[in-house]
Amino acid sequence: MNKINFASLNRKAILVGVLVTVALVFSIRLFQMQIINQQIYDEKSAGNSIKAIEQIPFRGVFYDRNLNLLVDNIPAYTLQITPADYDTSLNKTLDAVLDFNEGTVSNILMRNRIYSKYVPIRIKRGIDFKVVSWLEENYNYLPGVDYIVEMQRGYPFGVMGSHLFGYSKEISPKQYQQEKDYYRPGDYVGHNGIEKAYEKDLRGIKGFKYVLVDSKRKEIGRYKDGSVDRESIKGKDLVLSIDGYAQKTAEEEMKGKRGAVVAIEPSTGEILALVSSPEYDLNQFSYVTTKEFLDQIYNDPDNPLFNRATMSLKPPGSTFKILAALVALDMGVINANTVFHCGGGFTFGRFFKCHGSHGAVNVVHAIEKSCNTFFYNLIYKIGLNNLKRYALEFGFSKKTGIDIGEEAAGLIPDESYYEKIYGKNWPRSIMASLGIGQGEISVTPLQLAYFTAITANNGVSYKPHVVKGYLDNSTGNIIKYEFPVTKTSVKKEVFDIVKEGMFLVVNGRGTATHIRSNEFKIAGKTGTAQNPHGKDHALFIGFAPYENPKIAIAVVVENVGFGGTHAAPIAKKVIESYLLKGKSSNKKNQMFTQVMQTGEEIAD
Amino acid sequence: MRIDYNIKDKIDFYIVIPVILLISIGLVSIFSSTYNNPLAQNNFEKQLYFVVVSFFIFLILHFLPTNTFKIISAPSYIFGLLLLLLVLVIGKKVSGAKSWLGLGVFGFQPSEFAKIATILMLSNFLSRNNNNIDSIKDIIIALAIGFIPVALILLEPDMGTSIIFFFFILILLFWKGLSILWLVVVISPGVIALSAIFGTTAFIIALLLLLVILFLLNKDLFFNGSVFALNLGAGFFADYVYNILSPHQQARINSFIDPSSDPLGTGYNSIQAMVAVGSGGLFGKGFMSGNQTQLQYIPEQWTDFIFCAISEEFGFIGSITVVILFLLLLGRILRNASNTRDEFLSLTQIGIFAVLFIHFLINIGMVIGLIPIIGVPLPFVSYGGSSLLVNVIMIAIVSNIYRTRKNYT
Incomplete structure (x- = not known):
């Protein structure tokens, strides 16, 4: 029996079978991996x-409209730590070198521990050159x-x-969730x-x-x-x-004041x-924002x-x-010839004061003298609903749709507004003050x-x-963005009459004659908004040159008093x-400086 | 023509050519996988050196009188055991196992040498006379010859080599003609031991299965009870061994159960190896162009994971070529063993077949994710001097027997 079993053909066949089976299984498996599923493994x-x-x-x-560089990129050094190689006993040293409170470095590392150990973590941006050396x-x-150079x-x-x-500041988790397709955590994104x-x-x-x-x-x-x-x-x-x-002049003029200046090219x-004043230092927000700065600015x-x-x-x-x-x-x-008599005020239920006794005034002179009586009369002829309808055409009581930032809509009340508050028989005397821009009316400097x-x-x-377009760096051309046109239904003759009044405000015997200029004719209108909480707000709107307006402007200075005195010179x-x-010639630049100085004297 | 005939008669080209091709593929892949690795800068040169040395050893062994192998079987077995003891005392620890003896610049693994010695010794014992191999005494002696080195190797501990021993001992007994019942008796402790590692449930199921098989094959209650007790012991012993295994070996066993559970840990090699093989595609990414290989995703790829480099850089064409070469080589050895009428020489060749086949099975099987990661080199292909040397010695023995085959058939 042993003899039969030794190296029997049966046993040989079994071994051959096992060998062939193994080779076959391997071949099938290799075929499956390398041919059928190759793509899956390839991607992995x-x-x-x-x-x-x-x-x-x-x-x-x-760039500004004259292609002066207003905002550019400058290199800044950023200190970063690669946790895989880092020795945490260095935390204290780095805190000291970076002027951090003790534990800051360790906190930053803890916050970022969810990311790969091999991805560097930014510890501080804008480190100064001493730290770099x-x-x-x-x-x-x-x-x-180590440190990297960032812009x-x-x-x-x-x-x-x-x-x-x-x-710009680091993208918020919320925004990151919404725009995952482009941003990564830690990316900087425009914030304002x-x-x-x-x-x-x-x-x-x-x-x-x-x-x-x-x-x-490792790379x-x-x-x-x-x-x-790519x-x-x-x-x-x-x-x-x-x-x-x-912009620079407006910023300098508004320094130390609260308020706003907005200037627009009319055409x-x-x-x-x-x-908007007061301003804050963008550099403080640019990459390195200290806690002290934030405390200070939030509590101002x-x-x-x-x-x-x-x-x-x-x-x-x-x-x-x-x-x-x-x-x-x-x-x-x-x-243009309609005349109202100003005897120092207007009576409708009660007496509404004018700041003078202007006698018989037409619309041009009413604007020139800012006669309240004339406009008290006018508002009752117009009616609130008509006022509102026109106001909307001129951009009041709604957002202007400016391309940057948040914006308030403001309010021009119509009849339904008062009906909601006082009922059908709302006191019509309320209307009088609306005629002179007081009361419930509210507008933004931009709207003005x-x-x-x-x-x-x-x-x-x-x-x-605020943005015209972008510069095509290959051709040097400016590619302009399109903005929708605004058209009002008001007739051209009407503008001529009103603008004549505005011209006289500055160049006649109006409320802003002290800003008269020899170089060009300014037309405008002063305003003083009553403020129950303190001094009145000073306002001025105007444009120049009168004949061919190139700039329209609104100035609002809070809590300083009369518009003619405080807003018009700005x-x-x-x-x-x-x-x-x-x-742009040198001679003209000198003249520019001279004019600036003269301007200051006048303002004084 | 006459010279041609003589050469064909003296050298079995079905053995030698696959071996030469496998060694060549190995050299190419070792070159590629070590080229960019600063830790393995001279490995290609070292391997080349061993190829040259192996060639001369092959020539010497090829022309030795064939009865030399029988004569040296007992002394070399004793010598092998001494080396295995020695390595436990003065051995060098490499990745958790004390399996290397320092020998000048090159390390040397006594367990590799012990493979040949054990094959020769066991073949010698089994072919001693025509005794009934089913006698308990003979089986115990045969198992003792086989498992003394295994015990010493397990102490290193080197799981991979122990498994190789276990299987070639089994195949030798099988070839000798051990009955199915006794095969069950021999295999079952191994199977039971493995099931014990998998868990209590698997252990109990395996034991029940064993009882059923035993009673189907044999009605002797005492015999069956003894075998069952032996198996029970083997199970508990395996559990004990598992617990004293080095952590990296335990982890390898665990990660086989679920390789993806720890993709950066112990399952890492398995996943990266499969990615390397799979991403090779039909034609591969080209010599020196496999990113898995060139970027060292698999540690020490030139040793146990060399098949990844071949599969990745030469694709399905390359990997299937290796499989076919092994099929040819192993099939030829099996045929020669079958044709050899001298029992010792036939058993020796089957032992050699078994060793090479198990290496082939485990190495490629683990790389393509069919069996757990067990540290076993791919014969002739993997980097490693003593491994190559021993494999060539075994081929030389097969070749020597072929040269003198007419004396025994």
Whole structure:
């Protein structure tokens, strides 16, 4: 039996069977893996070893309308830590070197511990050069610590533009959740003003560098020698409609005051200057924001972060008389020769005071003298619903749709508004003060400037905007953005009459004759908004040159008193700096300086 | 023509050519997988050196008188056991196992040498006379010859080599003609031991299954009871061994049960190996172009995971070529063993077949995810001097027997 079993054919057959089966199973398995499922494994293999490194493009810069550089990118050093290589016993040293409170570095590392140990974590941006040299000197003793050069915003023209430009900061978790397809945690994103509104233009297109990494995620070379890398594309360089000189002048004039200045080119709706005061230092927000700065700015009673130009709502005061006059003339309830008698006031249920006794006044002189009596009469002829209808045409009581930032709508009450509050028989005496821009009416400085621009351009303008377009760097051409046109139904003759009144305010015997200029004719209207909580707000709206308006402006200064005294001179300086900078010869520049000085004397 | 005939008569080209091709493929892949690795800079040169040395050893062994192998079987077995003891005392620890003896620049694994010695010794014992192999005494002696080295190797501990021993001992007994019942008796402790590691439930099921098989094959209550008790003991012993296993070996066993449970840990090698093989496709990514290989996703790929490099860089064509070469080689050895009428030489060749086949089975099986990761090199292909040397010695023995085959058939 043994003999039979030894090396029997049966047993040989079994071994052959096992051998062939194994080879067959292996072959099938290899076929399945390498032929059928090859793609699945291939993707895994590629994901394994090829790492895409994002290349953050340069952010687009801002030019003003004269192509002066207002906002650009400047290199800044950022200290970062790669946790895999880092020794946490260095925490204390770094806290000290970076001027952090003890435990800050450790906190930042803790917050980021969900990410890969091999991905560097930014610890502090904008470290100063001393720290950089310290890093260089002690490189060997600081495993996992290094620095990179990143770009931060610089403001070379000396324009603050805090509410205009805005700033970038690290993307919030909420926004990241919404825009995961482009952003990564830690990316910087425009947070305010133009930086926010034009984020998609400014950010450019991220590039990707593909590198080969080994199993420890260490970079060991370029993938396909960089042939599939995608270069990042720089963000679009925006050309603002802002005039650097006008903006700078407006900022300087508003220093130490609370309020806003908005200047618009009437024929285009382009905003030439937009200032909300007090301002804040954008550099403080640009990448390195200290806690002290945030505490200070959040607790400031003047609320610098609040954009007064588009958000603050105030009664327009006498500047509103321009609208009332336009409406009445266009409706035909008065004509240029209609006369009301001013005996120092107006009685409707009660007595409404005028600031003088103007006698018989027509509409032009009523504007020139800012006669309240005339407009008390007028509002009852117009009626609130008509007023509201026209007001809407001129951009009041609704958002203007400016291309940046948040904006308040304001209020022009109509009859239904009062019916809701007082019922059908609401006291009609309320209307009187609306005629002179007091009471429930509220407008933003932007709305006032826009209204002035429409008026100056005889009822036609474009939606107000701060960005004209972007610079095509290959051709040097400006590619303009389109903005919708605004047209009012008011007749041209009506504008002529009202504008004549505005001309006389400055150039006749009106309320702002002290801002008269020899260089060009300014037309305008002063206003003083009553303020139950303190001193009145000073307002001025105007445009220049009278014959061919190139700039329309609204100035609001809070709690200072009369508009003619406090707001009009600011308007004049901004107008001057805008209209004169165009003459670029040295001689003219000198003249510009002289005019500026003269202007100051007049204001005094 | 006459010379040609002589050469064909003296050298079995069905053995030698697959071996030469496998060694060549190995060299190419070792070159590729070590080229970019600073830790393995001279490995290609070292392997080349061993190929040359192996060639001369092959020539010497090929022309030795065939009865030499029988004569040296007992001394070499004793010598092998001494080396295995020695390595436990002065051995060098490599990845958790004390299995290397320092020998100048090169390390040397006594367990590799013990393979040949054990094959020769066991073949010698089994072919001693025509005794009934089913006698308990003979089986115990045979098992003792086989399992003394296994016990020493388990102490290193080297799981992979122990498994190789277990299987070739089994195949030798099978070839000798051990009855099915006794095969069950021999195999079952191993199976039971493995089931014990998998868990209590598996252990109990395996024991019940064993009882059923035993009573189907044999009615002797005492015999069956003894075998059952033996198996019970084996199960508990396995559990004990599992607990004293080095952590990396325990982890390897665990990760086989669910490789994806710990993709960066012990299952890592298995997943990366499969990715390397699968991503190779039909033609592969090309020599020196496999990113899995070139970027060292698999640690020490030039040793146990060399098949990944071949599959990734030469694709299905490359991997199937290796499988076919092994099929040819192993089939030829099996045929030669079957044709050899001398029992010792036939058993020796089957032992060699078994060793090479188990290496082939475990190595490729683990790389393509069919069996757990067990550290076993691919014969002739993997980097490793003593492994190559021993494999060539075994081929030389087969070749020597072929040369003198006419004396025994």
